[in-house]
Amino acid sequence: MDLRTLLSGEDPVHIARQLIGVELYTHIDGRETAGLITETEAYWAPDDRASHAYGHRRTPRTEPFYARAGTSYVYLCYGIHELFNVITGPQGVPHAVLIRAIEPTLGVPTMLARRHMESLKPQLSRGPGVLSLALGITRAQNILDLLDAESPVQLRAGAGPQVQADVVCTPRIGIDGAGPEWAAKPWRFYRSGTQYVSRLNAF
């Protein structure tokens, strides 16, 4: 199945799982960087209270949710961090997958420089905020078609679909404010055994 078809699917939780292992590539400020997605979370609006598009909320910020599957959604969190999401689902159905960590595959020196780090360590790109720093992603990359080969930010099908046993499933991070019902949903996924995962001890 091609990526566009996958991302257009009805079930963002399934898509979040399938995105583990897919490559996220950027060509920003004249530098190429990329990594394999190791950690994701699904956001299932309109029902999901943890989503910015809860209840079909439609404002300038949530506009990307109503674009076609494969569109980027980048927003500012805590006034500091740029968080990168992939819009999924049939057009007009505001589903999204938050990318929380990647394992670098291209442009490590560039990423190290952007992170002001000397040597390659997992904290280079684990966590949704620092992942964007490493890849050079900011709100300037909001609302891009991630499946367009001309786009400065792209999703590229990688080593093929992951085996289910290789992926761990847990509740999502940092959404207690959405209430216990939504905070408990096991909609976070990460590659089993990888060092490129945020908050490994959270559960």
Add this chain to the structure above:
DNA sequence: ATTCCGATGCGCT
């Protein structure tokens, strides 16, 4: 116009 607060990360204890 004002207020509230968040899908985080880092440094310090």
Add this chain to the structure above:
DNA sequence: GCGCATCGGAATA
């Protein structure tokens, strides 16, 4: 484990 930076979106008035 804890405090806090930092700011824009969204709701309220």
